Amino acid sequence: MELYFLGTGAGMPSKQRNVTSIALNLLDERGTYWLFDCGEGTQHQIMHSPVKLGRTEILFVTHLHGDHLYGLPGLLTSRSYVGGDTPLKMFGPKGLKRFVETALEVSGAHLGYTLTIEELDEEGVIFEDDKFIVETARLEHRIECFGYRITEKDLPGKLMMDKLKELGVPAGPLYGKLKQGEQVELPDGRKLDGQDFVGAPLPGRVVVILGDTRYCEGAKRLARGADVLVHEATFSQAKQDLAYAFDHATSIDAARVAEEAGAKSLIMTHLSSRYQGDDVEELLLEAKAIHGDSYIAKDLWSFEIHRKMS
Structure with a gap:
């Protein structure tokens, strides 16, 4: 299980960071990838990554701001051309279905696979099979926005x-x-x-990926005891007033959520383009002062989530 960051910027792309998209590599667990958000240019980022678009299985959208979904029409149509003929399921807020269907209809696009879109009405479990459970909760942003908690079910213990x-x-x-x-x-x-x-079961891993949000209870609830928390950090603490005004988080907000929720590793993403070079290091140092196991993602960077051994 591995997170692969396709875009880590906020608002609009820059030369250093594309807009938001994250892939969860589940090749070992189920032979597929799950995608979280799809900002403009995501399919271009995929071409520079090991991610296989044709093997994507589920696409989760956190909210309907352009930097999180303008890449969808191109990615969905390209999937047909790279061998993606298996069903694809999407989850996201109300309005996602209308956006996708309108874009495909107006452009005359044809998909060579079955696309299912499920719009979220309630918080709680939205997906479960024999290996994974996915839960969602509302966050605090300018429009409806969700975070996702992916829980791997425990594996049977080893035979003695x-x-x-x-x-x-x-x-x-x-x-x-x-x-x-x-x-x-x-x-x-x-x-x-x-x-x-038979030995004790091997604990499953927990990954939490949030959309844009202020510091909020929904984020802490999802992040409880997670192995990895992916949290936006659009601004530094010096811009706290700006972050609050636009319903975003600072690096310290992200670290507080991770620390209070008992998450093991914090990965910060969705950085404003004002932070370059040493300024990025400042964000990291702010977070580490509160939550030591903190990282800042960059485009085309991966983070492996190791299995806990009981």
Whole structure:
């Protein structure tokens, strides 16, 4: 599991940072990518990255400001041309469906795959399968905006092979049944309970990706105990008044959310173009003073989320 930052700027693209988009690499877990937001130029950024557009499975939109969705029409149509023939699902605020359908209709675009768009009405669980749960909560921004919490379900513990070998249990189908926690009977009549031969479950990882927001309770609720929190940091603390006026966060706001929520790693993104060179380091130092495990994302940078070992 790995985060790949396709665009890390705020408002409009600059020479150093494109507008917002993040890919979650789930190739090892499910053979796909999930995308979060799709600012203008996202498909161009993908061409300079290892991300495979044809293998995207779900696209989550946090809100409908242009720097988070103007890249959608081009990306959706290009997906057909790079082998993307599997269904694609999108989640986002009300109005997302109208925006996408209008753009595709007016341009006469044809998609070679099934596109499903689900607009969000309520907070809570919006997706669940045997491997992942995705929850959402409202944030505080000028328009309706959501954050997403991606929780990987715990993996079954490892089979205690050495213990079974000591007991003389022959390798084969019996091992598979024991790993499933079933009870088995050996050829010599002994009965074994799989629960006695499987280690503790391996805890799943939690990644939280927020849209644009002030410091708020919704962000803290989603970020609770996360392995990684991705939070906007549009401004430095010196611009706190400006951040509040435009419903954005400072680096210190982001660090406060991470620290108060007990998140392990904080990654700041959505930086104003006024911060270049040493100014970016200033943002990082502000955050680290509150939450030591903090980073600032840059375009085409990745961050691996390691599995916790119980």
